[in-house]
Amino acid sequence: MRRGSLSKPLAALAWALLFALQAGAQTPATALPSWNDGEARSHIVEFVRAVTDSKGKDYVAPADRIAVFDNDGTLWSEQPLYVQFVFMLEQLKAAAPRHPEWKNNAAFKALAAQDKVALAKLGQKPVLELLGEANSGMTVGEYDRTIREWLKTAKHPKYQKPYTELVYKPMQELLEYLKANGFRNFIVSGGAVEFMRPWAEAAYGIPPERVIGSQQDVKFEMKDGKPVLTRQPKFAFVDDGPGKPVGIYRHIGKRPIAAFGNSDGDLQMLQVTTAGEGRRLGLIVHHDDGTRETEYDRQSHIGKLDKALDAAMANHWIVVSMKSDWKRVFAFEK
Amino acid sequence: MRRGSLSKPLAALAWALLFALQAGAQTPATALPSWNDGEARSHIVEFVRAVTDSKGKDYVAPADRIAVFDNDGTLWSEQPLYVQFVFMLEQLKAAAPRHPEWKNNAAFKALAAQDKVALAKLGQKPVLELLGEANSGMTVGEYDRTIREWLKTAKHPKYQKPYTELVYKPMQELLEYLKANGFRNFIVSGGAVEFMRPWAEAAYGIPPERVIGSQQDVKFEMKDGKPVLTRQPKFAFVDDGPGKPVGIYRHIGKRPIAAFGNSDGDLQMLQVTTAGEGRRLGLIVHHDDGTRETEYDRQSHIGKLDKALDAAMANHWIVVSMKSDWKRVFAFEK
Numbered sequence: 125m126r127r128g129s130l131s132k133p134l135a136a137l138a139w140a141l142l143f144a145l146q147a148g149a150q151t152p153a154t155a156l157p158s159w160n161d162g163e164a165r166s167h168i169v170e171f172v173r174a175v176t177d178s179k180g181k182d183y184v185a186p187a188d189r190i191a192v193f194d195n196d197g198t199l200w201s202e203q204p205l206y207v208q209f210v211f212m213l214e215q216l217k218a219a220a221p222r223h224p225e226w227k228n229n230a231a232f233k234a235l236a237a238q239d240k241v242a243l244a245k246l247g248q249k250p251v252l253e254l255l256g257e258a259n260s261g262m263t264v265g266e267y268d269r270t271i272r273e274w275l276k277t278a279k280h281p282k283y284q285k286p287y288t289e290l291v292y293k294p295m296q297e298l299l300e301y302l303k304a305n306g307f308r309n310f311i312v313s314g315g316a317v318e319f320m321r322p323w324a325e326a327a328y329g330i331p332p333e334r335v336i337g338s339q340q341d342v343k344f345e346m347k348d349g350k351p352v353l354t355r356q357p358k359f360a361f362v363d364d365g366p367g368k369p370v371g372i373y374r375h376i377g378k379r380p381i382a383a384f385g386n387s388d389g390d391l392q393m394l395q396v397t398t399a400g401e402g403r404r405l406g407l408i409v410h411h412d413d414g415t416r417e418t419e420y421d422r423q424s425h426i427g428k429l430d431k432a433l434d435a436a437m438a439n440h441w442i443v444v445s446m447k448s449d450w451k452r453v454f455a456f457e458k
Numbered sequence: 459m460r461r462g463s464l465s466k467p468l469a470a471l472a473w474a475l476l477f478a479l480q481a482g483a484q485t486p487a488t489a490l491p492s493w494n495d496g497e498a499r500s501h502i503v504e505f506v507r508a509v510t511d512s513k514g515k516d517y518v519a520p521a522d523r524i525a526v527f528d529n530d531g532t533l534w535s536e537q538p539l540y541v542q543f544v545f546m547l548e549q550l551k552a553a554a555p556r557h558p559e560w561k562n563n564a565a566f567k568a569l570a571a572q573d574k575v576a577l578a579k580l581g582q583k584p585v586l587e588l589l590g591e592a593n594s595g596m597t598v599g600e601y602d603r604t605i606r607e608w609l610k611t612a613k614h615p616k617y618q619k620p621y622t623e624l625v626y627k628p629m630q631e632l633l634e635y636l637k638a639n640g641f642r643n644f645i646v647s648g649g650a651v652e653f654m655r656p657w658a659e660a661a662y663g664i665p666p667e668r669v670i671g672s673q674q675d676v677k678f679e680m681k682d683g684k685p686v687l688t689r690q691p692k693f694a695f696v697d698d699g700p701g702k703p704v705g706i707y708r709h710i711g712k713r714p715i716a717a718f719g720n721s722d723g724d725l726q727m728l729q730v731t732t733a734g735e736g737r738r739l740g741l742i743v744h745h746d747d748g749t750r751e752t753e754y755d756r757q758s759h760i761g762k763l764d765k766a767l768d769a770a771m772a773n774h775w776i777v778v779s780m781k782s783d784w785k786r787v788f789a790f791e792k
């Protein structure tokens with residue numbers, strides 16, 4: 125960009141003013157208001173201070189300030205069932221008459237019965253594949269509308285709120301805090317990208333191109349003289365467990381310096397992130413609040429946290445207690 | 459972000475100042491200085507004016523201002539051979555002793571002989587697959603270093619300049635102009651992402667996560683107790699022709715409003731972009747300057763422009779004449 129001789133110092137002044145205002149709005153003392161004073165909060169604040177201090181030994185240039193967040197159970201609720209599974213169940217029921225062969229499909233039976241034990245044993249892949257068959261042939265635009273329509277009316281069985289209100293307020297603040305400090309935040313989820321992109325920007329300030337997730341195949345076709353992308357039954361990529369660092373590499377092409385998760389599906393993402401050189405942050409949200417949310421970890425069929433909890437101890441990742449570290453869980457709480 | 463009662467108007471003032479400075483720096487009259495006054499330049503400027511005019515009927519919110527650029531032949535030179543192919547050739551020669559079976563491989567023979575006719579017939583896929591075999595087993599970090607080292611010393615045979623200086627100055631200005639007007643620019647290339655990400659930010663102002671390209675498979679592994687990603691022989695995705703809109707959908711999840719290409723490999727990307735509702739921009743860089751660069755189109759084995767040139771006429775995409783629309787091609791020209 126070419127600037128005149130007068131406008132250069134004016135621009136510098138404007139940036140300095142903005143920076144000062146931004147920094148002032150999020151001092152260590154006022155940042156993360158829904159977090160209790162405690163080890164978790166102070167670890168986060170200290171990490172951010174260290175990597176943004178241009179004179180310190182842990183300084184990280186803005187270009188490299190990349191943070192990755194799991195979605196289900198880390199940024200919003202995943203109990204009693206992944207929200208996407210609830211949506212899929214309706215989709216599958218609607219498509220079932222066209223697929224008599226599903227009667228003997230293990231994933232379909234488990235979903236129809238909401239059999240969490242069976243679903244946990246199957247893992248995400250066969251369930252995603254089944255959904256792939258159900259919506260195969262739709263254009264990506266048609267599928268997008270289906271999801272948006274569903275999200276408008278569907279409600280969580282316990283809270284009786286739209287699912288998009290079940291995002292964790294303290295995590296929203298954390299996303300905002302990192303962004304204000306020059307970070308680029310990405311979602312890295314085992315769920316399908318199409319299911320997150322319609323609402324991630326409003327809920328998390330994360331635009332569609334920063335949402336990484338499992339990917340159903342799509343194909344370019346000419347349909348009635350118009351170019352369209354139609355959905356194919358096969359999944360092109362499952363972004364879970366060891367797939368997460370692969371998805372990060374493919375999509376971002378850089379190693380993040382901070383990773384946030386809540387289950388064993390986030391283990392490898394946390395390992396790769398925190399194995400990098402220089403200061404790193406690994407954080408696990410521990411669901412220990414049975415009153416305001418749901419209490420679960422090592423034995424859970426959804427969001428099982430077992431190996432990653434051991435790894436957290438061994439690697440000094442922050443383990444956030446929802447019960448004691450968070451003043452509130454959801455924005456709608458009083 | 460929480461702001462005090464005093465800082466809100468100050469921030470608004472600072473943003474207004476910045477905006478005014480930015481707009482002032484890139485008025486329609488001063489923007490794109492390396493472009494001659496003509497239809498191409500005025501079409502671009504008018505498009506940008508229309509989509510950024512918040513009171514006009516063609517207004518597009520900043521969130522939807524997405525522009526996609528092919529790389530080879532659109533942003534930098536692709537003659538006499540895709541730069542990546544030159545790099546690959548050296549990689550393959552180095553790996554050849556470990557792969558006696560390549561002697562009978564059509565892609566290897568064509569590359570070794572720099573047989574452009576054969577390479578054009580084969581297309582990108584078998585060539586990429588061969589490279590995949592050559593660097594399989596390397597960690598992504600090792601491979602990245604190999605590319606960076608090569609780029610430091612390799613020189614273009616005609617210009618005797620590092621390849622990264624062979625970017626088109628008018629296109630750099632166009633990227634900057636769009637960015638200044640609230641666009642998010644992405645590269646969408648048939649080449650492998652790893653080969654572009656190390657230099658795309660310096661050359662084009664495009665960070666690694668906005669580079670979409672062909673993708674070799676990588677795998678998460680523990681190696682000597684450390685988590686690494688190692689390269690696999692198979693290609694996971696070829697981002698060319700009908701693959702480009704697929705890559706855009708997977709990566710961005712939104713339809714761009716402007717697309718820039720130079721060959722038949724960009725046809726589907728241009729079709730999908732310009733088929734969207736509202737004001738759209740399609741642009742093709744036509745290599746008609748045999749003096750400052752290379753003259754080629756319908757008959758070329760590299761960067762063949764045939765179907766997309768017909769489509770440009772039919773769809774009113776801008777066809778840029780490098781010869782008459784550009785004051786200069788490269789920054790190093792006098």
